[in-house]
Amino acid sequence: MRIFIGLITGTLASATPILLAALGGAFTYYAGLFNIAMEGMLLVGAFCAVLGAYFFQSWLAGVLCAVLGATALALLFILFAIVLKTDEFVTGIALNLFAVGATTYLLRQIFDVKGSLSDPRLPAIPAVTIPLLHDVPVLGAVVSGQNLMVYAAGLATVISAYLIFGTRFGLRLRAAGHNAASLETSGVSAARVRVWALLACGVLCGLGGAFLSLGYVRLFAENMSAGRGWISLAAIILVNGNPWGLAVIALLFGFSDGLGLLLQSAQIPSQFTGMVPYLATLLALSVYATRRAKARPA
């Protein structure tokens, strides 16, 4: 039983940053942007979270700084891709490089450490106990007592789905991706809609990054996003950006991650168990591709 609960908690913990980044990417996906900068936004978010938490001794300040930092990267994306009309792919690649470089450089400049920073005084994002549910035997241990950001990710899924499918903004967002010219003829600037999509992406990736460095661990390590931004991009491709689909995919990846940790206790080298999420991504992509091939009339 304890293994089961541990597996579920591990699943939620690994799914959260991927889900938040993927939701951010969903906004830009619907807006018709080829945005691959989630990896860098997560990394900058994780760094700024530690920065804010360290100097203000508050996890809330950390989360706010993470959101600001990731949004700053989104603003750079806006400057280059939308204002200066640089190629989106190139902008994304360069911003990811910039994120790695800048966080490594600032880690050295501000904290005078190389590699990673962990400080026991860093405040963590708290876990939330839900009053009545907490005492229900099995359900309580699973539903209650998770990290605040896990609930935030769930809430973000609902809000994103509502914004994208239930509001005028969402309609314009999808129109910007589907047919920008017809959106322009109706008097709405597609560029402006894309700016909002990128800002939303920055905020969500900032939250995801804050969870990486102040959630279950309290440390920042160089390049600690470790491909999660790319996995979130794969998730977006798999479900065409649908927020509910993203939640399912993120949970699947989280589960494979948790399973990997479980396998590690079965004498399998940790390098192989570490491959599980990436292999799961490849498997999911192949299933998706086969399904798409079947759906297409021959």
Place this chain on the structure above:
Amino acid sequence: MPRSFLTALAGILAALLIGAGVMLAQGYNPAATYAALFEFSLGDVDSLATTLKNAIPLILTGLSASVAFASGPVNLGQPGQLLFGALLATLGGLYLPLPAPLLIPSLLALAMLGGALWAGLAALLRRAFDMSEFIVTLMLNSIADLFTFWAITGPLADPDAFSPMTPAIQPAGWLPEWGEFSSALLVLALAAAGIWFVFQRWTAGYEWRLTGQNALFARLGGCNISRNFVAVMLTTGALAGLAGGLVVMAGPHRFLKGLGANYAWDGVMIAVVANNSLPGTLLYGLFFSALQTGALGMELITAVPSEFIQVLQAVIVLVVVASRGRLSEWLDVWAARRRARVKPLAPAPD
């Protein structure tokens, strides 16, 4: 050519100015820093040799990315292909009982084979399942990273070493040094000439470039798109694999932990900034190598952390790419205005 050279130069200067601004804001002396940076990378024969040697993996992974991007396939798998090239070359160097004249070419071939196989896996998945090579090569990078780390901590580990690494390969597999310069440079020159010939002068390369510019047109013209896709993936994988082999054979003569980490995204970065042109890749490879090589000397002299170079590289990429489009536009406008001034419209007849 002169115009692309001009816009690139303007972009680099602008990026260096931004870098100088950042340094000023932090209280460093930009002039002294840049002077130290280039003195320690180009100042004397010794540092020039180091810069050239460090440029080898940058240029080879850059050529790999440039050829791939210009031909269509988004091969982002250079890091993984480099690691598998290095792994196969190390395996051959440890266990193949051959004399140097045979061993060195075999190891080079093995390195290319390793990279080609890892890229071929992505091509296979594309052919079999129609999976986008963009995500697949990225995932394969992470898997290659973990797999090679397992190999050098497990079956191939050097029991006497304190950190994960393999034992040294046989001295017969070491690339000889010619004075200050590594003979790996000759291999680089041959590889660069070879890929230039294939890409710019051969029928295959013509088809690849055609497909990269307009796949539909190429298909209607009779190119076998899917066969060309596999060929491009294998070729560019082999180039990245060769980079890994050369790093092992010319440098530490063993597979060290974190061998590929330094070159992870450099190839893609160089291809992007060079706009997939092969001569551009060569020049930017040398330029970025000079920045990276001079970084430690710069830190020594002016206390600017060597990590600053990573930021500077990203700024250069962004500014050069952004200014390429904008500047070109302004130059067009300026040229049009000048033409209009030189040859004014004939006055309307009364």
